[in-house]
Amino acid sequence: MKKRIFITVLACLMLLFAGCQGNPATGGDNSNNQSQVSSYNFTYKETKITLHAPAEPIIKALGDPISYTESASCAFDGLDKSYYYGSFYLETYPKDGKDYVYGWYFKDDSVATEKGISIGATKEAVTKAYGNEGFNGSNAWVLKDGGGTLTIILDKDAVSSIQYAIVVE
Template identity: 30%
Template sequence: MKKTLLILLLAAAVCLMAACNSGENESKPEPASTEVSGNTAEHTPTGYLFESNGVTFGVGSASADVIDKLGTQTSDPYTSNSCAFNGKDTVYYFGSFEVSANDETGDFVIYSIYLKDDSVSTREGACIGMTPEEVKAVYGEPAESSDGGFSYVKEGMKLNFFLKDGVVSAISYYVNN
């Protein structure tokens, strides 16, 4: 009985040390050939693309390649800085839509395109004011859905349709984190 108790106590003592490992990320041996990223990615847009003023671009496009070709900006761009670091986030205003880019990767890359009114539409023909059914007729069933809207996911980006009073009130192309 005493022997058993002592063994149990010992077990508890050493198991406690092993159990303290719970937060670590080395819980499983990994195969030797894990992927390692090599060179930085080129700035090619992914997923659903947007077109304006003859320019086709999307989330992932370098803003330097795009912004000047989109026409006259209706307002000066607004740049905000990241806390503590040198990162910048700039919003460009083109009246019916806004383009946001940040320099997380080193270059300014577009991470959001926001459509504000029905004078612009997506390349596939969806626009503000449509009903959800009309949008789904274009894109099919969404990947995500909530009271506030629904989203389509494609190649690392999301195409979001925001709803207000039952119709699409805003559309955004956004990087999918």
């Protein structure tokens, strides 16, 4: 009899600890892919920007932005921030009380990718620079490098948007 009771109690405890999954779900940051680095980077007026880099020194080096917006998530602490520097937007995400680079995207043709592609470039120029890998067959290249993506969007066979962002999983 004692054995049966022992088995019952044991079964309850097993049920309790089955499916143990680490931290409980009471929040979260907006990026959990910190381990994968990416070689994507962008240098603007001698300031090098890399994905996942701490944002504070970069923003300090870039100087005052033309405009700035921030947005909170529906329920959690921390703000996603966006800084506009005329030629590009720099976006950050919060993690453990600090901001990190989420990505950047270009707004004019005064800045270019590491392979020389800027807004307004032709489809042929993009194909020559990046090949067909990552081309979706219609209007965009989505290229991955480690924990980062480069997205080049075409509008009527000319580049209309160039965007870098971390991979969020």
